[in-house]
Amino acid sequence: MxxxxxxxxxxxxxxxxxxxxxxxxxxxxxxxxxxxxxxxxxxQGWSPEHDMTKSVPDGFRLKGTSTLYDEDGKAKLQWVKSSIDHERQAELIREACQAMSEDLPQVVPRKAGDSYLSHLLAAYPIGDAHIGMRAWGEETQGSDWDLAIAERVQCGAMAALVDQAPACEQALIINCGDWFHADNMEGTTSRSGHILDVDGRYAKMIRVGVKVMRQCIESALMKHARVRVCNVIGNHDDTGAIWLSIALSHIYANEPRVTIDTSPAPFMYHEHGKVLIGMHHGHSCKPDRLPGVMATDQAQAWGRTEFRYWYIGHVHHQSVKEYSGVTVESFNTLTAKDAYSAWGGYRAQQNMKCIIHHAEFGEVGRHTVNPNMLKGEAA
Missing domain, CATH: 1.10.10 (Arc Repressor Mutant, subunit A)
Known part of the structure; x- marks a missing residue:
């Protein structure tokens, strides 16, 4: 047989x-x-002849069950107790690490172009990418979404924006947080335990997430002399943002044109002439408090600069508010809305932007792309 x-x-x-x-x-x-x-x-908790029909999550093992039967001998209530399967979780972590490094050798340095505009900075704020999220368009009254669509749309949007941008000497890629949809094997948020709609295994999500970010960097290198990448910590990927930065720092260790910020701090900053940009996900600090945070964290830079901005994510919609000395802007996401957003009545545009900053005059231009403008649209 x-x-x-x-x-x-x-x-x-x-x-x-x-x-x-x-x-x-x-x-x-x-x-x-x-x-x-x-x-x-x-x-794992599945044995119908013992009235056990609910399996524990991958990475855990059944510790025991307690079943309450009614007077007719039918199961009425059941408590399922589980414990961490350390051997299986170690195996899953090994799979994740292998996926993270698969086909990603250290990048060989490449020669930059001949002419760049040194006074310009191209900022590419990426609103919550939520790579690994799954959405069914019929349920959400929007677009389908999965790992394959996320890869195509995110990479396509970055390439299109780079193509439209001038040859700025420096590019700033800002992952505004929640690059990954889930941060654990169970497919839940670590802080609140919300159950997420996840497409595929954790290791597969890692494989796609690293690949997409690397492609964004490669696109930027085609137009700009230097590229800095800031992966802001979100509420969906508290640890994912940290190891993503560390992994990328090893991949680009031999490429002097790329700088990966590996800081685990919740607030990140970039200075360009008279421009100061602050980066934060937006989940742990309200927008009206951000001006004071910048003034305290970057007191000397505050004094040197005239045009100050906070770029945040989290809310998935665009909003711009000017405070004394600082403008706070939240960005849309390219990602379709999931069931949670659809049922909650959240509706926002899907797009990504490139913002051009002049060292003397602050923001001087911006470009926008949405999924319908890209080949292989997400609809």
Whole structure:
């Protein structure tokens, strides 16, 4: 009997209401293999003959169950207790690390172009990318979204904006936070435990997320002499933003034209002539407090500059408010709205911008692209 590979749902379906021998016949597996799968699924919390039908998340193992039966012997309530499967989580982490470094050798330095505009800075603020998010357009009354669409749209938007930008000597790529949709194996937010709509495995999300950011950097290098990357920590990727920066710093260790900011601080800054840009996700500090944060953190730079900006994400919509000495702007995202946003009534445009800053005069221009302008649109 030739062995065939099956996913857990197929094995569960074959075993439900059948003996191991009958399931083995359906699956085309030896009975010993089916017993092995059955025992593994039981350790994860699935054993219908014992009224256990809910598996624990990958990376955990069943610790025990407590079932309350009614007077007719039917299960009424059940408590499922789990514990961390350290061996499996170590395996998942190894998979994630392998995916993170796959096809990403250290970049060989390349010669810059011959002519750049030294007085100009091209800023590319990327609103919450939420790579790894899944959306079903029929449910959300918008666009479908998954890893493949995210890769195509984000890379396409960056390439289009770079093409429209002047040959500024320096580019500033600002990941405004929430680059990754999930920050753990369970697919929940670490702070509040909200269950997320996730496309694919954690390792797959990492593979796509690193690839997309690297492509954004490569696009910027085609037009600009120097590129600085700031990955702001978001509420969806508290740890993801940190290891993304560290991974990129190793990838570009031999490329002097690229600087990866590896600071774990929640507030980041960039100075260009009389321009001072602050970067923050926007989840832990209200906009009206940001001017005071900048003035305190960057007291000397504040005195040297005249045009000061805060670029934030988090809210997924565009807003611009001028305070005394500082303008605070939040940015749209290219990503389609998920079920949470759709049910909550959140509606915002999908786009990404490139903002041009003059060293003497501050912002002097901007370009905008949206998914419908790109080849292979997300609709």
């Amino acid at each position: 030739a062995a065939r590979k099956h996913d857990d749902e197929t094995i569960k379906a074959a075993l439900t209401g059948r003996t191991v021998a009958e399931a083995a016949q359906i699956l085309g597996l030896h009975e010993r293999n089916v017993y092995t799968h059955k025992a593994r699924l039981a350790r």
